[in-house]
Amino acid sequence: MPSHPPSRNGATDSEIADIGREQRVIEAAADLLAREGRDAVTTRAVAVAAGMQPPAIYRLFGDKDGLLDAVAEHGFAKFLATKHVDPDPQDLLADLRAGWDLAVEFGLANPALYTLMYSEPTRAASPAFKAGMEILMGRLRRLAAGGWLHVDEELAAMIIHATARGAVLTWLSLPQERRNPALLTTLRESMVAAVTNQEPAVRDAGPAGAARALRAALPEQTSLSSAEQHLLKEWLDRLATEG
Incomplete structure (x- = not known):
């Protein structure tokens, strides 16, 4: 026994x-x-x-590094718990802005924890980090499907992460008297301008926006074989990068 x-x-x-x-x-x-x-x-x-x-x-x-890894994972889980997931937001751009603001607000409220979370590239393997990325990629897929995405989803995710981390770390590095809220607003709007179109691209002439919208919807299609989906995705990837 x-x-x-x-x-x-x-x-x-x-x-x-x-x-x-x-x-x-x-x-x-x-x-x-x-x-x-x-x-x-x-x-x-x-x-x-x-x-x-x-x-x-x-x-x-x-060892101590193992403990710090566990604390970082605790931080990612804590951040994940703050995220509100709206599967069908009325305003996709407002939803994108709200997600960025939430990430920045978490960093400013938890400066030491945030710095630890993003101090090691290997922490991208964190289960909670991956779950958070799925939420972000869901936002980007909705933007792409609506014709709003100006770049491909992977690049958009990198831009969003880079601007949010840069905003937090720059703000924290500044003395109190130099912390201008316009910095955060400007970085957020620069991110929105970089990853989205002012109007849905599918309303404009040209194949790139339509290709991005169709590519975002492709995984939901069941009438195509795996080989057909692979070939179509290759064509759409090529079209989506034109211009």
Whole structure:
């Protein structure tokens, strides 16, 4: 008979206890990070704040880097929880602006956590980060399907992320007296101008806008074979980049 029988969800009592300890440590580290900055997040300080011995931190997270990765994932999950998903927004451009504003507001409200979240490129593999990206790509697919997207979806996502991160990190780097709200508004509107058309492109002459709209709707089509969809996507990609 095992010393730790599995619970109803398949986890042992020991595993459940570890999950609880992990969460306590992550919350303690996140609190230290917010109050005193990244340098304050040492294994000893976190252990004291979480009410346990330092060896327990190493057992749960491997090392300090493992702990910081867990805190960053906690940050992505916290940000994801703030996102409101409207599957059918009345105003697609307003929805895009609202999503950008939300990302920037989160960064400004959680400066140390935000900086940690985006300090390592490898954190793009975070499950919560990927879930957030799916929400963004959903917005971009709706824009493309409506003929509003000026560039392809992947480039649009990069522009949105670059302007939001740049806005947050630049704002945080400025002394209080130089923080002009016009910076945030200007960057947001520059992003909108870069990734969208002033009017839906499908109303204009030329194949590029129509190709983007059709390409966005292509995954929903079921009458084409895989080979046909692949070939059509190749043609649409080529047409969508013209001009």
